[in-house]
Amino acid sequence: MQAAAHAQQDFPSVKLKNTAGKTIDFADLIREAKDTTLVFSFWATWCIPCITELDNISDEYKEKQSSMNFKFYGISIDDSRTTKRVKPFIQGKGWTFEVMMDVNSELKRALNITDVPHVLIIKDSKIVYRHTGYIAGEEDNLFDEIKKLQ
Amino acid sequence: MKKYFIFLKVSLLLVCSLMAVKKTEAQDLSSIIKGHFNGSFENYSQYYLKDSAIGATIPPDRFGSNSFLKLDYNYDKFSAGVQFEAYLPSVLGFFPLPVKSQSKILNKYFKYTDKKFSIQVGDFYEQFGSGLIFRAYENRQIGINNAMEGANIYVAPTDFLKMKFIYGRTRSLFEYANALSRGADAEVDLSKLFGAKNDALNASIGGSYIGKFQEYSGPRDDFPTTVNSFAGRFDISNSDFSIDGEYVVKGEDPNLLNSYSADKGRALQINGSFTKNNLGVSVTVRSLYNMNFQNDRDEEFLSVAPLNFVPALTKQHDYLTSNIYVYSAQVKGETGMQADIYYNFSSGTALGGKYGTKISANFSQYSGLDIDHKIISSGDEKYFSDANMEIKKKWNKKLETTIALQHIFYNSSVIRAVSADDVNANIIAIGALYKWASKKSFRVKFEHLSTKTDEKNWASGLAEFSFSSPYQFFVSDLYNYGKTNIHYYNLGASVTKNATRFSLAFGKQRAGLFCVGGVCRFIPASYGFTASLTTSFAN
Numbered sequence: 001m002q003a004a005a006h007a008q009q010d011f012p013s014v015k016l017k018n019t020a021g022k023t024i025d026f027a028d029l030i031r032e033a034k035d036t037t038l039v040f041s042f043w044a045t046w047c048i049p050c051i052t053e054l055d056n057i058s059d060e061y062k063e064k065q066s067s068m069n070f071k072f073y074g075i076s077i078d079d080s081r082t083t084k085r086v087k088p089f090i091q092g093k094g095w096t097f098e099v100m101m102d103v104n105s106e107l108k109r110a111l112n113i114t115d116v117p118h119v120l121i122i123k124d125s126k127i128v129y130r131h132t133g134y135i136a137g138e139e140d141n142l143f144d145e146i147k148k149l150q
Numbered sequence: 151m152k153k154y155f156i157f158l159k160v161s162l163l164l165v166c167s168l169m170a171v172k173k174t175e176a177q178d179l180s181s182i183i184k185g186h187f188n189g190s191f192e193n194y195s196q197y198y199l200k201d202s203a204i205g206a207t208i209p210p211d212r213f214g215s216n217s218f219l220k221l222d223y224n225y226d227k228f229s230a231g232v233q234f235e236a237y238l239p240s241v242l243g244f245f246p247l248p249v250k251s252q253s254k255i256l257n258k259y260f261k262y263t264d265k266k267f268s269i270q271v272g273d274f275y276e277q278f279g280s281g282l283i284f285r286a287y288e289n290r291q292i293g294i295n296n297a298m299e300g301a302n303i304y305v306a307p308t309d310f311l312k313m314k315f316i317y318g319r320t321r322s323l324f325e326y327a328n329a330l331s332r333g334a335d336a337e338v339d340l341s342k343l344f345g346a347k348n349d350a351l352n353a354s355i356g357g358s359y360i361g362k363f364q365e366y367s368g369p370r371d372d373f374p375t376t377v378n379s380f381a382g383r384f385d386i387s388n389s390d391f392s393i394d395g396e397y398v399v400k401g402e403d404p405n406l407l408n409s410y411s412a413d414k415g416r417a418l419q420i421n422g423s424f425t426k427n428n429l430g431v432s433v434t435v436r437s438l439y440n441m442n443f444q445n446d447r448d449e450e451f452l453s454v455a456p457l458n459f460v461p462a463l464t465k466q467h468d469y470l471t472s473n474i475y476v477y478s479a480q481v482k483g484e485t486g487m488q489a490d491i492y493y494n495f496s497s498g499t500a501l502g503g504k505y506g507t508k509i510s511a512n513f514s515q516y517s518g519l520d521i522d523h524k525i526i527s528s529g530d531e532k533y534f535s536d537a538n539m540e541i542k543k544k545w546n547k548k549l550e551t552t553i554a555l556q557h558i559f560y561n562s563s564v565i566r567a568v569s570a571d572d573v574n575a576n577i578i579a580i581g582a583l584y585k586w587a588s589k590k591s592f593r594v595k596f597e598h599l600s601t602k603t604d605e606k607n608w609a610s611g612l613a614e615f616s617f618s619s620p621y622q623f624f625v626s627d628l629y630n631y632g633k634t635n636i637h638y639y640n641l642g643a644s645v646t647k648n649a650t651r652f653s654l655a656f657g658k659q660r661a662g663l664f665c666v667g668g669v670c671r672f673i674p675a676s677y678g679f680t681a682s683l684t685t686s687f688a689n
């Protein structure tokens with residue numbers, strides 16, 4: 001969905017834990033980010049296209065961070081079967097962006113995300129871009145979209 | 151039924167008009183309508199053809215179609231929503247037994263959320279601890295929705311205490327189970343309670359209770375109409391390590407699936423993890439006995455209206471051949487463990503090259519409990535083991551390759567509940583992704599499974615082409631050349647635009663266990679066309 005010049009959206013107040021065990025309220029995160037571009041990528045340790053996409057984003061993450069102003073979050077929808085795997089998995093991948101856990105898919109459901117991977121860009125409390133599925137090269141599109149918002 | 155269609159039409163009209171108005175008078179709209187609508191629609195349809203060689207049966211009208219329309223509204227601290235579902239009729243294997251075509255609103259809720267308090271009435275999803283005692287969730291891919299209808303309250307009276315309360319009845323297919331449950335969960339953040347000065351160490355303890363009541367009209371005077379279950383848990387972590395565990399005791403719960411056993415159920419799960427530099431290690435040990443927890447004691451299928459969640463703690467593979475022998479947790483009793491190691495050879499090192507080399511290894515093994523059902527024991531009869539490793543290497547911006555090796559032990563008699571020889575299988579899989587221009591890519595994967603028992607050897611190949619975004623095409627084949635000599639071929643295409651995806655495929659589906667998120671369902675063999683559409687929208 002493309003950006004529309006309407007009022008700020010009301011985002012659901014869903015509490016997520018990050019890999020350091022800290023609880024973060026999704027609505028607060030959006031509110032406090034103000035005009036910083038926020039990117040949320042919904043993924044799971046069992047979703048191969050998600051991992052390919054995040055590996056490719058990770059490869060360019062440092063470089064893009066230095067040239068553009070955005071924050072990137074991986075939202076893991078792993079449930080209790082695989083949630084304990086998430087932190088070691090990220091470490092072994094060398095991903096440096098923050099990852100939060102949506103263990104019973106509460107945020108996924110509240111944002112009406114059907115399948116992973118699913119990427120959202122939120123700026124000024126509005127969803128300005130969202131994309132479902134992954135095709136090699138999709139990360140180029142994503143970085144282009146972030147660039148447009150600079 | 152009619153009123154639901156009217157509701158659906160009104161809802162759709164409302165959303166469509168909101169979206170239409172958005173384009174022309176967006177600013178005016180925002181001043182008129184407060185709050186935010188969002189929703190999603192999903193349809194999965196199949197047209198069946200006959201193929202007696204694979205055992206594909208054809209339903210009377212050759213067609214199956216599942217649809218889900220979900221609409222949510224948020225305004226400040228309030229939210230509300232509905233989910234409409236239509237099965238006209240349901241696709242094969244979605245429900246454990248064929249059900250009549252039907253469509254109705256199956257979930258509806260109203261929620262108020264504040265910083266330290268929330269209340270939801272209507273249908274809700276919730277989880278206590280790891281879910282071994284209670285989990286209400288939805289998984290559309292395998293047809294599970296055990297949402298609870300009732301009330302769900304969250305209270306955090308201080309910064310170190312969080313409490314949850316639930317009361318209600320569980321959804322059972324299209325109706326509600328004939329049982330009422332109430333529960334409470336509390337978690338105490340010890341680090342905050344004792345005023346830890348920094349975030350270096352997190353420690354918490356928690357406890358849960360679930361009581362399920364179902365009427366009983368049989369001859370036994372002391373029949374446990376209420377099944378009380380309790381769980382305790384702890385969690386300690388810092389930036390590099392974590393250890394957590396949960397112990398569950400389920401009261402006497404005679405039911406069809408446990409052969410009306412008078413024993414209590416027990417489960418113990420302990421997880422540990424360690425991360426440092428480029429290394430991640432995770433180990434899980436779990437034992438359980440008599441841990442199926444159904445709403446209806448006479449239910450014959452585990453997946454219909456369960457109260458808890460007992461996933462198979464094994465690696466979920468993405469390979470066609472790896473998914474021939476998959477484990478499902480044996481809730482009657484099992485003990486075992488799983489370990490994972492992840493390592494990244496950094497870029498710039500000899501083994502890492504320019505983009506790094508990622509390796510992962512996983513091992514899991516599960517056995518039956520010994521004769522006196524002790525849950526702390528090394529176990530008895532071996533049920534399953536899986537040792538696997540994968541190396542992923544990105545050579546340059548265009549080329550990435552993967553190689554995976556796997557050894558599986560599979561006790562058919564226990565897992566499939568049919569008398570058959572044990573299976574020892576070896577799998578090798580190699581794959582490559584070649585991206586020759588922006589959004590133009592080609593992916594191939596070859597796999598081979600060898601075993602001397604069951605259906606013997608399998609070979610598989612997959613090719614996926616993305617000529618230009620948003621189109622993608624694939625062709626795959628899974629070929630058995632030990633016993634049946636059947637090709638399970640599939641070909642298809644998909645198109646994606648923003649949050650909308652449509653795909654169409656044609657081919658053969660092997661009968662077998664289909665698992666998502668650790669819960670498995672038996673899928674019958676099928677042959678034919680499959681179409682799916684998913685979309686998300688918002689005003």
